[in-house]
Amino acid sequence: MNSTFANFIKERRLGQDLTLRQLCQNTGYDVAYISRLENGLIDAPSDIEKLKALAKAYSIQLGSETWMEFSDLAATSRRSVPEDTYANPVVPRFLPVFYRKMRKDKLTSEDIKQLTSLLTGESAE
Amino acid sequence: MNPPLYVPIISDEELSQIASAFLEKHSQSDLLPVHIEKICDREGVGLLIVPDLTSLKNTEAYIANNCEVIVMDQNVFETQVDRARFGIAHELSHRILHTAHLEQFPISDADSYEAFHSAVSVDNLAIIEDQAYSLAGHLLMPSNLLNAEIERLINEEAAGNELTDNIIQRIVRALAATFMVSADAMLRQIKKVNNLLHQAITDETRAILVPPYVRAPVIASIR
Numbered sequence: 001m002n003s004t005f006a007n008f009i010k011e012r013r014l015g016q017d018l019t020l021r022q023l024c025q026n027t028g029y030d031v032a033y034i035s036r037l038e039n040g041l042i043d044a045p046s047d048i049e050k051l052k053a054l055a056k057a058y059s060i061q062l063g064s065e066t067w068m069e070f071s072d073l074a075a076t077s078r079r080s081v082p083e084d085t086y087a088n089p090v091v092p093r094f095l096p097v098f099y100r101k102m103r104k105d106k107l108t109s110e111d112i113k114q115l116t117s118l119l120t121g122e123s124a125e
Numbered sequence: 126m127n128p129p130l131y132v133p134i135i136s137d138e139e140l141s142q143i144a145s146a147f148l149e150k151h152s153q154s155d156l157l158p159v160h161i162e163k164i165c166d167r168e169g170v171g172l173l174i175v176p177d178l179t180s181l182k183n184t185e186a187y188i189a190n191n192c193e194v195i196v197m198d199q200n201v202f203e204t205q206v207d208r209a210r211f212g213i214a215h216e217l218s219h220r221i222l223h224t225a226h227l228e229q230f231p232i233s234d235a236d237s238y239e240a241f242h243s244a245v246s247v248d249n250l251a252i253i254e255d256q257a258y259s260l261a262g263h264l265l266m267p268s269n270l271l272n273a274e275i276e277r278l279i280n281e282e283a284a285g286n287e288l289t290d291n292i293i294q295r296i297v298r299a300l301a302a303t304f305m306v307s308a309d310a311m312l313r314q315i316k317k318v319n320n321l322l323h324q325a326i327t328d329e330t331r332a333i334l335v336p337p338y339v340r341a342p343v344i345a346s347i348r
Contacts, residue, residue, distance in 0.1 A: 010171075019162040020172050021202075032199050035174040039194060 005077035006040035008070060012058045013038070027057040044074030048083075130245045131226055132252050137259055137317060144263030147221060157274075158305035159265050161213050165195065170220065172213070174199045186212040192220035192227065207307050214261035222256055259317075266304050266311065268318040274300055275319050290330045293322070297334055308334040 013023050020038070024031040036042045037054075045051050051074055052062060060066050075082040085091050101107070107115075135143075148154045151164045165172060171194040178198035179185050185208075186197040195216040202209045219227075230241040242250070278296045279288065301311040312331060316323045 014166055019160075019166060020174075021162055031202065032174045032176050035172055039171045039173050041173070 004040060005044050005070075005073040006038055008073050009054075009058055010038045012060070012066075012070075016059060023057065029057055040077075043078045046078055046080075130230070130241075130249055130253075132249045133222065133226065133256075135222065135256055140256065140260045141263045141268055143221065144260055144267060145269075148264065148267060154267070155270070157270060157303055158210075159214075159267070161210050161217065161265065165213060165217060168217070168220070169193070170195055170217065172197065172202075174202050176200075186216055188216040188219050191231070192224045207301075207305055207310075210265060210305055211261055211307070211310055214264045215257050218257040218260035218264065219253070222260060223253055226253075262310060262314045262317070265306050266314040266318075271300070271304070271314060271318055274303060275315070275322055279322070288322075288325045290327055290333075293326055293330050294333060296322070297326070297330075 013020070016023075018026070020031060020035055023029070024034055033042075037044070045054060051071065055062065055067060055070055058070075060070050071084075072082050081091075081095065145154070148159065151167055153159050153164060162172070170192075173194050173196045175181070175196055176199045178196065179201070185201050186195060188195050195213055197209060197212060201212065227241075230244070275296070278299055282292045282296055297308055297311055297315070300315075301308045304311065306314075312326065312334060315326070
């Protein structure tokens with residue numbers, strides 16, 4: 001799993017066997033902008049339409065699993081929480097608790113592993 | 126204060142072998158033109174394209190962040206593809222040859238760049254730039270492929286007749302187009318790998334192929 005938005009989109013481009021130049025020529029994107037995104041120097045766009053257009057440039061189908069990962073990493077790169085997660089009523093209650101716990105007790109890597117395991121249903125190995 | 130930069134001594138023959146092994150590693154040994162941007166991707170080297178870099182930093186390209194990112198002027202990258210290819214190959218060559226030597230200089234900004242320059246003598250800087258220039262030439266114009274192309278074109282264009290200036294100009298232009306490099310870079314590589322053709326190139330032909338107003342080779346710095 002890619003840990004950053006920059007890595008994610010770069011890996012996505014490499015997976016399509018495209019160079020930076022080819023991707024920009026195919027899509028009309030400014031190469032300076034895309035190179036800054038891929039090097040993690042700027043955050044993903046916050047405007048949803050711009051994010052969708054960017055997804056299209058990287059051949060990411062809206063609503064797909066890849067789109068979910070893409071938009072989650074985009075939100076993380078902007079240090080924000082994905083808008084759609086607020087549709088779940090538990091989230092606004094859960095997040096403040098999570099943030100307080102994180103600040104007060106300094107989550108260990110073991111805590112994060114267990115939390116991830118709980119959320120994904122996968123073993124915390 | 127940093128110790129002086131240790132400059133490796135590498136012969137041109139060794140540089141040719143290094144290029145050959147590197148291209149083989151990236152499955153580019155027999156592909157023309159060499160896909161240098163794809164090689165960067167495979168090496169994990171990022172390309173960062175910056176508008177007006179040349180006027181901002183007085184250089185068209187440099188390699189930074191422990192040789193992991195090549196920074197290049199947007200205008201060069203977009204409008205002078207041959208020049209951009211050579212610039213990328215040049216910076217990649219610094220990564221191949223000099224990463225270990227540059228470890229003592231964590232170059233990331235203008236101050237650390239100044240510190241690097243003050244620690245390296247002009248002569249040593251010239252040596253490492255020459256090495257990167259030569260390796261870039263071998264990466265983009267591997268001797269085996271270049272010689273094969275020269276032989277093919279001579280047979281095709283001259284067909285046993287004398288190599289006239291016109292024929293040589295056509296051959297060099299065709300070679301430059303095939304390898305996607307400038308005529309100037311091609312002439313320099315021909316000098317290294319094919320003495321027969323090199324000897325046949327007159328000063329007049331050279332002046333026609335590389336007019337005086339053509340800029341000098343890519344100015345690139347280690348940063």
